[in-house]
Amino acid sequence: MSIKFKSVVFVPAVLMLLISTASATCVRDINGAVVTDNDGVGSPPAILKDSTYGMGDACPAIPDAYTVNFYKLGICTEDPSTNDLSSCQFMLNSNAVNGVQHTISYPAESALATGEFEIAPGSYGYMVGVLSNKLGITHTETFSEQLVGSNGTGTSCWTNGITTAMSGDGYTHEAHGVVAISDPISPALDCGSADSANPVVSYEVIDTMGENCGAGFSIVDTGFTMSNGTASGRLLQNNGITDATSCANASRILWVVDLTTALVVTPTTQFTLSFKLTDAVSVDAGSNGGVGTMVKMGADPFQAILTTR
Numbered sequence: 001m002s003i004k005f006k007s008v009v010f011v012p013a014v015l016m017l018l019i020s021t022a023s024a025t026c027v028r029d030i031n032g033a034v035v036t037d038n039d040g041v042g043s044p045p046a047i048l049k050d051s052t053y054g055m056g057d058a059c060p061a062i063p064d065a066y067t068v069n070f071y072k073l074g075i076c077t078e079d080p081s082t083n084d085l086s087s088c089q090f091m092l093n094s095n096a097v098n099g100v101q102h103t104i105s106y107p108a109e110s111a112l113a114t115g116e117f118e119i120a121p122g123s124y125g126y127m128v129g130v131l132s133n134k135l136g137i138t139h140t141e142t143f144s145e146q147l148v149g150s151n152g153t154g155t156s157c158w159t160n161g162i163t164t165a166m167s168g169d170g171y172t173h174e175a176h177g178v179v180a181i182s183d184p185i186s187p188a189l190d191c192g193s194a195d196s197a198n199p200v201v202s203y204e205v206i207d208t209m210g211e212n213c214g215a216g217f218s219i220v221d222t223g224f225t226m227s228n229g230t231a232s233g234r235l236l237q238n239n240g241i242t243d244a245t246s247c248a249n250a251s252r253i254l255w256v257v258d259l260t261t262a263l264v265v266t267p268t269t270q271f272t273l274s275f276k277l278t279d280a281v282s283v284d285a286g287s288n289g290g291v292g293t294m295v296k297m298g299a300d301p302f303q304a305i306l307t308t309r
Contacts, residue, residue: 024052026059026283029144033155034059036143040287047147047285047292062106063281063297067136067201070112071099071240071252073273075124075263075306081222081232081256083241088128091117091271099132112273121265127229127257127306130240133206133250134163134176135299137281140197147285148293149191157294159202162188164296166206167247169213175238175251179205184286188296204299206253209233213247228305229259263308274305 026034027049035049046055074090092114094100102112140158149157162180165173170181182188188202210218224231234254235244244250282298 024050024060026061027051031142031144033142033144034061034283036145036147036285036292038145038147038292040290040292045285045287045292047287048143048283057286057295058282058284058298061139061141061281061283063137063139063299064199065103065105065136065138065201066280066299067101067103067138069099069101069132069134070094070129071132072128072130073112073114074128075119075265076126076128077122077124079126079256079258080128081234081254081258083234083236083243083254085128088126089119089124091119093117103136119265119269121267121269123262123264125259125262127259127263129253129255129304130236131253131255133235133253134203135206136201136203137297137299138199138201139281139297140199141283141294141297142194145292147191148187148288148291149189150187151190152192152196154192154194154196156194156197157189157191158197158199159297160188160190161200161202162296163203163205164188164298165247166204166298167208167211167213167216169207169247171213171248173205173207173247173251174249176203176205179207182284182296182298184288184293184295187286187293189294191294202297204296205250206235206299207247207250209235217247219244219250226257226305228261228307229257231255231257263306265308269308272307272309274307 044057048059050059073092074088076088078087142156164182165179208217209221210216219235222232235250236252237249238251284295286295
């Protein structure tokens, strides 16, 4: 016997978003601007103030919008972290080239376009998702001092459509096209006055689970503690089957949560998928010739919580 549902509802700002387990955030002045020091002294340069780490080159914030392309979303009875999905049943299972795109913006609530799906009653100890590793951020940030962007200087900086990568390397990606170098010499944000802000979605490619595209390239990262279990990530090529072998062909993220408490599905079960946008964007800065610059708005690979009722 199986049961059909029509959609999974997103409830933003309810539960945990991923990778960063710290409770740090950008420190703001009485006007709500991120506290900055545009002198760029130190290594890394002390540009932005973080509530946990003090002055440094990055701090986390809530993005205006976060865009994700989903290919699969399901629950499993056996561990799917090696990309064996044979024990999984899916609420979303898309063969479309770009999957199913969904934009999350606080505090709006919206439905993911899953269409109808069937989940057999039973106990499921794992949650699985497959999504594009090209994550979209739309965001404008204000600062207590003027900072330099790719176009202009000012106390406001915003996303301008440039695609960067977690590795920081610049190259042509096999599926996503040109990925720009993200450093203070080539910032990937525009800056100016608040009334001139014109943010559009920029993208961050999660191209490595390690440090860079050379010796630091890695496809697996594990041990992310969440409120409902332990998560891991694995980079796949664009076919969604083969493990990535380089930054250039890492195109999808296999995301798995080993649930602390199994999800029990019955003929009356409803599902809710929740995200928390706190700390979902890394506001990254640097120093070019001793002058503070805004480098990019980095998108961390995310986790979400699926609950039943």
